[in-house]
Amino acid sequence: MSKMSLSCPMPKLDFETITLGHGSGGKLTNILLDSGVFEVLKNDLLDKRHDGAILDLKGKVAFTTDSFVVSPIFFPGGNIGELAVNGTVNDLAMCGAIPRYLSLSFIIEEGLPMTEFWSILLSIRDACLAAGVQVVTGDTKVVERGKGDKIFINTTGVGEVHPDAAIDLTRIEPGDKIVLSGELAAHGMAIMSVREGLEFESQIESDTQPLNHLAKELLDEVGNDIKLLRDPTRGGVATVLNEIARDRDLGVSIAQRDLPINDQVAGACELLGLDPLYVANEGLFLAVVAEEAVDRFLTKCHANPVGRFAKVIGTFTAQHPKKVVMTSSIGGKRVVSMLTGEQLPRIC
Amino acid sequence: MRYLEEIKKTVTQPWTIMEVCGGQTHSLVKNGILNMLPKEINMVHGPGCPVCVTPTSLIDKAIYLAEEKNVILCSFGDMLRVPGSGKSLLDAKAGGADIRILYSPLEAVKIAEQNPDREVVFFAVGFETTAPANALSVLHAERMEVNNYSILASHVLVPPAIKAVMDDPESKIEAFLAAGHVCTIMGTSEYHPLVAAYNIPMVVTGFEPIDLLQGILMAVKQLEAGEAKLENQYTRMVRPDGNPNAMEAIYQVFEVTDRTWRGMSNIPESGYQVKAAYAAYDATRKFSVNIAEAPENPDCISGAIMKGLAKPNDCPNFGTKCTPERPLGAPMVSSEGACAAYYHFSGLLAEQEV
Numbered sequence: 230m231s232k233m234s235l236s237c238p239m240p241k242l243d244f245e246t247i248t249l250g251h252g253s254g255g256k257l258t259n260i261l262l263d264s265g266v267f268e269v270l271k272n273d274l275l276d277k278r279h280d281g282a283i284l285d286l287k288g289k290v291a292f293t294t295d296s297f298v299v300s301p302i303f304f305p306g307g308n309i310g311e312l313a314v315n316g317t318v319n320d321l322a323m324c325g326a327i328p329r330y331l332s333l334s335f336i337i338e339e340g341l342p343m344t345e346f347w348s349i350l351l352s353i354r355d356a357c358l359a360a361g362v363q364v365v366t367g368d369t370k371v372v373e374r375g376k377g378d379k380i381f382i383n384t385t386g387v388g389e390v391h392p393d394a395a396i397d398l399t400r401i402e403p404g405d406k407i408v409l410s411g412e413l414a415a416h417g418m419a420i421m422s423v424r425e426g427l428e429f430e431s432q433i434e435s436d437t438q439p440l441n442h443l444a445k446e447l448l449d450e451v452g453n454d455i456k457l458l459r460d461p462t463r464g465g466v467a468t469v470l471n472e473i474a475r476d477r478d479l480g481v482s483i484a485q486r487d488l489p490i491n492d493q494v495a496g497a498c499e500l501l502g503l504d505p506l507y508v509a510n511e512g513l514f515l516a517v518v519a520e521e522a523v524d525r526f527l528t529k530c531h532a533n534p535v536g537r538f539a540k541v542i543g544t545f546t547a548q549h550p551k552k553v554v555m556t557s558s559i560g561g562k563r564v565v566s567m568l569t570g571e572q573l574p575r576i577c
Numbered sequence: 578m579r580y581l582e583e584i585k586k587t588v589t590q591p592w593t594i595m596e597v598c599g600g601q602t603h604s605l606v607k608n609g610i611l612n613m614l615p616k617e618i619n620m621v622h623g624p625g626c627p628v629c630v631t632p633t634s635l636i637d638k639a640i641y642l643a644e645e646k647n648v649i650l651c652s653f654g655d656m657l658r659v660p661g662s663g664k665s666l667l668d669a670k671a672g673g674a675d676i677r678i679l680y681s682p683l684e685a686v687k688i689a690e691q692n693p694d695r696e697v698v699f700f701a702v703g704f705e706t707t708a709p710a711n712a713l714s715v716l717h718a719e720r721m722e723v724n725n726y727s728i729l730a731s732h733v734l735v736p737p738a739i740k741a742v743m744d745d746p747e748s749k750i751e752a753f754l755a756a757g758h759v760c761t762i763m764g765t766s767e768y769h770p771l772v773a774a775y776n777i778p779m780v781v782t783g784f785e786p787i788d789l790l791q792g793i794l795m796a797v798k799q800l801e802a803g804e805a806k807l808e809n810q811y812t813r814m815v816r817p818d819g820n821p822n823a824m825e826a827i828y829q830v831f832e833v834t835d836r837t838w839r840g841m842s843n844i845p846e847s848g849y850q851v852k853a854a855y856a857a858y859d860a861t862r863k864f865s866v867n868i869a870e871a872p873e874n875p876d877c878i879s880g881a882i883m884k885g886l887a888k889p890n891d892c893p894n895f896g897t898k899c900t901p902e903r904p905l906g907a908p909m910v911s912s913e914g915a916c917a918a919y920y921h922f923s924g925l926l927a928e929q930e931v
Contacts, residue, residue, distance in 0.1 A: 501680070502912060559786045560578065561609020563922040 239347040240264050247341045252371030261369065265347065269354050274330070274365040282365035284330055289390035291326035293317060296383045302349070305419045306434025307511075310349035313382040314356035315437050315511065316462070321386050322441035323458040323514060325394025325448060328360060332385040333367040338377035349380065360439035362386065391445065393452030400456045401477050406523045407543040410443070410536045411436060411513030413466060413490045414505035418497045433493055436512030443535045444514070450529045454522035460514045464568050467506035469515055470543075470553045471567040481553040483543030483565070507568045517545070580790035584797055585615050592800050593619045593749050594793065595742070595885045597735060598756035599626030599913025600784050606918040608786040618793065621885035622918075624738045625756050627703045628655045628911035629879060630838040631731045633871040636661035639700050639729055641866055643674035648864075649692060651685040652700040653707075654678040658901075658910040662871030682714035682728070689718065689726035698860045701728040705759045708732050708849060709823035712830035715851070715858045729860040730851055733836055735759050736767045737847035741838075742884050743775045750885055752796040754782040754789070757811035762827075764819030768807050776805045783811040830855050839907060840873060840880030877906030882915055889916040896920060 242264055250257035267275065274282045295316045302309040314331065321328040333353065337346070357364060415436040422433055440460065447455060461469040474481045490505055498505045512535070518526045523541060530536030553565040596602055602622045605611050611620060624630055640661055643650040650666070657667040657678065670676040675695075679685055682699045689697035701711040711728055718726040735756060742748060755768060760781045772779050778799035782792030792810040799806065809815055827849070836848030851859035873880075876894055881887040889895050889908070899905040901917060908914030 557608040557786070559608055559610070559613075559790075561611075561613045561786070563607055563609045563612075566921050 270364045272363045291324035291388045293320040294385040298381050307437045310353040311356035313384045317384040317386040318360040319440045319460045321388040322444040325396040326388030326390045328362045328388040330365045333364045334383040335369045336381040337371045391448040395453035403547045405545045406541050408516045409542045410539045412538050414494050414508035416511040417508035418494050438512040443533045451522040454519040457517040465507040467565045475551050480546040480549035484556045485558045487542045489538045489540045580794050584794045588617045591617045594752045595621045595623045595750045596754040597623035597625040602915050603918045606922045622915035624883035626913040629907040629914050632837045632839045633662050637868050638866050640669045649675045649697045651677045651679045659907045686718045689723045696725050699728045701730045705763045708827045712826040715830050727858045727860040727863050732849035741844045752778040754792045757783040760815040762823045765817050772807045778805050779807050781809045874905050879906040879908045889919040
């Protein structure tokens, strides 16, 4: 729950749960929106309450969209609201852009308690403040019980591309370094730890956070020596590395001992039979950086809390094109393949 | 890397060693150990993958219970993608059946308590390692008077499987790494008669890369010296008399029975079934399910792989007609299956230097 919720109490309302009428577009919709959405997310563009927003952007513009259906909607370290903001902010940052404006759409299953909606709204506001973006247009729909799962959120975002950014997979060459900006697998394991039927006590929290400020600092510092930025969310680091290796027709070689991972997360993965390389992340990125710039890149990362665990995890190579090969902690080698379906827990 | 060096120094001739447990197979492949061993040592992969040996008809039965009997079917996640004769549990789930992935059968008892108007069945698959927890779930349900809980038991046992592998006239296996976790429960006494009967070295081995290298070294030393004895590499976990409490729970609920192993046909006295005293918690007795025995897919050579007669990449369908997305047999989908290990971690390059 948001730290700021105390300072922003929910307004007094004559309803406790959201019902179908709140998505009708009529009076109830207005009551719901006036109860706080517009006030909480207040800014000049949103305040016009028009059908859309008219934006003033300069230069190249990056544009992305993402839908959020996480279950449970509240999880250790965050909730679906801040995830929806950070997810789109980070996708823009991975384009080398400075995120500016978001749209925000809710699809709510009737029966969602207003208190939960309020908490989500406040964390959306906090996440926007932290990332420096504004919600400028949006939509609210309510569906019958059983037709959704509490709340789904879609955000679409635009941002201005950094003048020195040259994010382009085709520029990757053998010898380029792969940097991971934080510790692996925390988000996926935080969600797993509260999924039905698991109930293991853990202190693992999601790593959801905006990456745009660090990304901008890095672009300011090393500019076009950054050849690619990706956030390894679903499918994890292994999937992203495989995609890059396949698309660039180069090999990737990584070392198991260089992978940054928190002991608790590693333990939880071991217990549940999951490979951290395939587990979802929300608050870290993978960067491909020219070898000569990598020291400056890492120094800049380590000076920002978001990148304090940043590490070089591997290198591009002309050998074994399209394959990701990992040197295990005891020196053996194996191919790290792309994930098939959902990673299912093992039996014993 | 001391063990690896010592293996290289010790070995003078080719040896074929089987690791029984699928967890060991995965560790060998995942850590690149197969490619590090001297070429004289041929590791073949055993039947120790419970999901792989669960017969097709039992998966069909589980699907039938979930689809036709409105049962909440609970299972370990591994089982879900394994193809039955028509579809997998995952297909049935997508079609609307109430199938839930759990990590513990005790969770299933809790679900039964919370849903008194529904029947809850736990698909109790596994070797001796999961038997105590499954037995405890039955005892717990009895104590809590939860009457809408039952288990669909498909328990299999390691020693009869080793016997079946050795009795195959084509078998070339010269030593075994026995499964450490199974022996943690059951102890090691069952293995002495096997060592004596087949005059074959056997090393109870763990799952970490270092455990496996040490286990292989111990087996190679015996082979080179012409010895055949039972040794225990996994001493930090395995005591000769096992875990008496766990065994007591098993023997209270289960009794030994003949079992059909997928790909390996019927093996006498090779599994557990629920005792008559606990018939109320036995899904096979509780629900009448009449499903025709489904034949195995003739294109799948999983039986030969699990007996150590073939490697996954010997199969003409490996990686082509059979992939984890469209498996012909269970070893391609289980996280302990040998085919899945080769497919995921070797990228179709198993045995080949990358």
